[in-house]
Amino acid sequence: MFENADLSLVDWSRAQFALTAIYHWLFVPLTLGLSFIVAIMETIYVKTGNEEWKRITRFWMTLFGINFAIGVATGIILEFEFGTNWSNYSWFVGDIFGAPLAIEGILAFFLESTFVAVMFFGWNKVSKKFHLLSSWLVAVGANLSALWILVANAWMQNPVGMVFNPETARNEMVNFWEVLFNEVAVGKFLHTISSGFLLASMFVLGISSYYLIKKREILLARRSILISGIFGLLSSLLVVYTGDFSAKTLAKAQPVKFAAFEALYEGKQKAGLVAVGILKETDKHIGNTAVNEFAFRIEIPGFLSVMTSGDRDAFVPGIYDLVNGNQSRGILPVSEKIDRGTKVRNMLEEYKTARKNNDNARAEELATMFRDKKFNDENFRFFGYSFLKSPDEAIPDVKVAFYTFHLMVMLGFLFILEFLLAIFFLFRGTLEKHRWFLWAALCSILLPYVAGELGWVLAEMGRQPWIIQDLMPVSAAVSQISTGSVITTFVLFAVLFTLLLVAEVSIMIRQIQIGPKH
Amino acid sequence: MTLMISHLFLQQYWWIIISVLAGLLVFLMFVQGGQSMIFTLPRNESEKTMIVNALGRKWEFTFTTLVTFGGAFFASFPLFYSASFGGAYWVWTAILFSFIIQAIAYEYRSKPANVFGQKTYDTFLFINGSLGPFLIGTAVATFFTGSQFSLNEMNQVKWQTPWHGLEALLNGLNLALGLAVLFLARTNGILYIMNAVEGKDLIEKSVRKLLVNAIAFLSFFLLFLAALLLSEGYAWDGSTGTVIIEDYKYLHNLLSMPVVLVMFLAGVAGVLYGIGSALFRGSRSGIWYSGTGTLLAVISLFLLAGFNDTAFYPSAYDLNSSLTIRNASSSYFTLKIMMFVSFIVPFVAAYIWHAWKAINNKRITEDEMKSEGHVY
Numbered sequence: 001m002f003e004n005a006d007l008s009l010v011d012w013s014r015a016q017f018a019l020t021a022i023y024h025w026l027f028v029p030l031t032l033g034l035s036f037i038v039a040i041m042e043t044i045y046v047k048t049g050n051e052e053w054k055r056i057t058r059f060w061m062t063l064f065g066i067n068f069a070i071g072v073a074t075g076i077i078l079e080f081e082f083g084t085n086w087s088n089y090s091w092f093v094g095d096i097f098g099a100p101l102a103i104e105g106i107l108a109f110f111l112e113s114t115f116v117a118v119m120f121f122g123w124n125k126v127s128k129k130f131h132l133l134s135s136w137l138v139a140v141g142a143n144l145s146a147l148w149i150l151v152a153n154a155w156m157q158n159p160v161g162m163v164f165n166p167e168t169a170r171n172e173m174v175n176f177w178e179v180l181f182n183e184v185a186v187g188k189f190l191h192t193i194s195s196g197f198l199l200a201s202m203f204v205l206g207i208s209s210y211y212l213i214k215k216r217e218i219l220l221a222r223r224s225i226l227i228s229g230i231f232g233l234l235s236s237l238l239v240v241y242t243g244d245f246s247a248k249t250l251a252k253a254q255p256v257k258f259a260a261f262e263a264l265y266e267g268k269q270k271a272g273l274v275a276v277g278i279l280k281e282t283d284k285h286i287g288n289t290a291v292n293e294f295a296f297r298i299e300i301p302g303f304l305s306v307m308t309s310g311d312r313d314a315f316v317p318g319i320y321d322l323v324n325g326n327q328s329r330g331i332l333p334v335s336e337k338i339d340r341g342t343k344v345r346n347m348l349e350e351y352k353t354a355r356k357n358n359d360n361a362r363a364e365e366l367a368t369m370f371r372d373k374k375f376n377d378e379n380f381r382f383f384g385y386s387f388l389k390s391p392d393e394a395i396p397d398v399k400v401a402f403y404t405f406h407l408m409v410m411l412g413f414l415f416i417l418e419f420l421l422a423i424f425f426l427f428r429g430t431l432e433k434h435r436w437f438l439w440a441a442l443c444s445i446l447l448p449y450v451a452g453e454l455g456w457v458l459a460e461m462g463r464q465p466w467i468i469q470d471l472m473p474v475s476a477a478v479s480q481i482s483t484g485s486v487i488t489t490f491v492l493f494a495v496l497f498t499l500l501l502v503a504e505v506s507i508m509i510r511q512i513q514i515g516p517k518h
Numbered sequence: 519m520t521l522m523i524s525h526l527f528l529q530q531y532w533w534i535i536i537s538v539l540a541g542l543l544v545f546l547m548f549v550q551g552g553q554s555m556i557f558t559l560p561r562n563e564s565e566k567t568m569i570v571n572a573l574g575r576k577w578e579f580t581f582t583t584l585v586t587f588g589g590a591f592f593a594s595f596p597l598f599y600s601a602s603f604g605g606a607y608w609v610w611t612a613i614l615f616s617f618i619i620q621a622i623a624y625e626y627r628s629k630p631a632n633v634f635g636q637k638t639y640d641t642f643l644f645i646n647g648s649l650g651p652f653l654i655g656t657a658v659a660t661f662f663t664g665s666q667f668s669l670n671e672m673n674q675v676k677w678q679t680p681w682h683g684l685e686a687l688l689n690g691l692n693l694a695l696g697l698a699v700l701f702l703a704r705t706n707g708i709l710y711i712m713n714a715v716e717g718k719d720l721i722e723k724s725v726r727k728l729l730v731n732a733i734a735f736l737s738f739f740l741l742f743l744a745a746l747l748l749s750e751g752y753a754w755d756g757s758t759g760t761v762i763i764e765d766y767k768y769l770h771n772l773l774s775m776p777v778v779l780v781m782f783l784a785g786v787a788g789v790l791y792g793i794g795s796a797l798f799r800g801s802r803s804g805i806w807y808s809g810t811g812t813l814l815a816v817i818s819l820f821l822l823a824g825f826n827d828t829a830f831y832p833s834a835y836d837l838n839s840s841l842t843i844r845n846a847s848s849s850y851f852t853l854k855i856m857m858f859v860s861f862i863v864p865f866v867a868a869y870i871w872h873a874w875k876a877i878n879n880k881r882i883t884e885d886e887m888k889s890e891g892h893v894y
Contacts, residue, residue: 087604094596
């Protein structure tokens with residue numbers, strides 16, 4: 001039957017996936033955003049016929065190319081790691097999860113890779129208009145790739161549109177549109193790509209500021225700041241808006257994650273949003289898990305309730321409510337979920353035994369129950385809880401969730417301010433005088449990278465212990481390979497990716513120093 | 519009107535798509551084949567730059583096809599994805615490694631401040647070019663020779679050797695196909711370079727290399743083919759629903775599926791014609807015949823592995839853990855959705871073809887490499 005894997009194997013498999021995902025995310029957001037910025041610049045070139053715009057376009061396109069290659073290199077690993085390291089997961093949900101990955105390849109990757117070749121090599125080979133179209137298609141293709149993988153990820157956070165088949169022992173898709181237009185998917189996609197636009201805008205703003213500090217490439221820098229300032233401001237506003245939207249869906253789909261990133265233990269109405277806070281561990285425990293409390297906090301009263309439903313009086317459940325249950329609010333305790341999950345698992349085992357003994361009547365009876373909607377809503381959706389040994393295992397790391405969320409949000413507001421200032425100074429014509437701002441913009445290049453990675457750590461660690469919310473914990477999802485093998489590949493990947501990163505950064509910095517050639 | 523299509527129809531439909539993707543992948547591995555000769559084919563730096571750039575404008579097609587092949591396999595036959603990738607861990611990981619280092623090598627090799635120097639990146643291209651096709655060929659051969667794994671009643675895989683896939687390298691038939699794929703990739707690589715690059719001396723040397731590689735390819739391929747047709751195979755017995763060993767299974771498959779037989783022979787003829795036209799008539803278009811031939815031959819091999827009630831991913835350890843297109847596939851609903859998605863493929867192929875022609879309308883020359891464009 002299902003085996004709980006050895007803990008070190010689970011940890012190393014997670015570490016390897018985290019490593020590849022974190023490295024991948026160092027490159028992807030720049031591709032998502034810079035592809036659009038380059039396409040906008042080229043559009044201006046084609047409209048105006050101004051050669052300087054072509055020069056600007058080609059300069060940023062060179063940087064795009066350097067970054068693009070390494071994004072592709074790290075991406076292939078992620079796709080195959082679902083199979084190599086999470087093979088039980090791959091079977092359990094492959095019927096749903098595989099489709100977006102395949103569509104991504106057919107629909108998006110080919111678009112991206114075909115037209116990226118035209119973009120790089122087509123300048124003197126195809127017409128201006130076809131070249132421009134290619135640049136836009138690269139941007140669309142890159143962002144479509146993001147769509148499908150995020151649909152897949154969102155499904156893991158909020159599994160919908162499927163039913164469990166005991167015969168094959170897997171979940172099978174019954175509604176494609178529910179999977180695609182999953183609320184979490186919509187929010188996640190928009191939030192993620194807009195964060196990529198923001199990051200690329202800050203990249204362009206920062207490097208342009210460097211040229212202004214060095215008093216070279218003035219026209220290129222000003223024009224690039226114009227584009228990146230406006231694009232960046234719009235994107236950062238979109239990031240806030242979609243972040244808020246995501247929080248709303250999260251409150252419904254993953255209430256424990258939501259409570260964790262606010263470190264909210266006691267549920268309440270008129271719950272306040274912590275603007276700034278420091279946590280400290282207390283002697284109190286839920287099971288074996290220590291409870292945190294605030295050593296210091298500044299709160300916006302009632303705002304958390306508003307965030308979840310737009311209603312100041314809305315009740316926001318805390319971690320205690322979610323673990324111990326809260327009957328008046330209709331929240332089941334985790335212990336009850338464990339019981340129901342265990343019941344389902346026993347039924348599954350009974351089904352397998354019945355099949356083995358050719359007791360087909362009993363098997364068919366059980367199979368019918370698995371197809372029943374009420375059974376699914378009340379029991380099967382807690383299947384994953386059968387793997388938990390105690391209720392507190394359902395709580396993610398509160399400190400990690402709290403700090404990553406709050407740092408990310410603070411950075412988000414800082415970016416809005418920076419783009420506003422850039423546009424303001426540019427239109428006043430005083431940009432070059434505010435050298436402090438140019439330096440600040442240059443130093444800020446790294447900050448959206450930090451914010452983006454924090455977002456992913458929050459999204460992925462915040463849903464622990466689940467690989468699929470409530471249905472499968474990470475411990476039941478790993479491939480049965482030796483821990484030693486995973487440690488070996490972890491080290492190999494870590495060394496290789498780090499070396500490639502060093503090369504990438506070095507090449508990038510040199511290209512920026514060289515500046516535009518044409 | 520509702521269209522009645524059976525689950526088996528969809529399973530076959532998707533096995534054909536997988537076969538086509540595999541065929542395209544092996545054809546597009548001319549990029550790898552070319553890379554494997556990066557130190558031996560060009561006589562000077564200028565020729566090397568031209569070769570690298572000719573290949574470099576196509577590497578992403580191969581890469582994307584590999585990724586799509588993986589994704590499509592996952593979506594249509596998830597049990598293969600989980601059993602093979604999660605079990606034959608080391609083979610797949612080795613393949614992945616060889617592709618990571620390829621992806622950055624083109625872009626970084628000639629850039630200033632690339633830290634490790636051009637030689638390193640060229641070595642990356644060489645490693646990917648040699649190991650990639652060889653390992654992929656070896657892994658695909660296990661579709662015929664079988665692997666050591668078992669599935670439990672929850673369809674979870676347990677690999678039965680500590681080598682996690684590397685043991686496939688000990689089987690002569692696997693090695694033969696691995697080497698055949700490698701030398702086919704090199705053959706196609708030469709034919710592509712002859713098609714895409716200008717340079718009298720380079721073409722002359724290419725023709726000489728072509729002969730050697732074509733002979734090597736044919737030797738390993740015929741060896742594999744003969745052994746395969748004489749060997750026993752893994753048959754799915756519909757009456758009992760179990761997998762049994764059948765003598766001459768793949769020969770039987772070939773004979774009982776005349777379309778596949780014709781396609782296979784046409785494929786082999788195409789490859790031979792492509793090689794012959796370049797060798798004896800000095801044609802520069804051999805790649806198109808050989809490429810089409812490769813596509814057809816690989817599709818036929820895949821159909822041989824999966825159709826006619828054959829286990830396409832057999833377990834030699836536990837026959838009944840073997841994967842067939844019936845027991846390894848996605849549900850009816852998912853396959854149907856994916857069928858609709860697959861209707862976009864001709865459109866994708868059309869724009870790829872258009873973009874390819876736009877970029878390759880002129881052969882690469884030394885002068886172009888000295889211009890200010892995007893040069894690897």
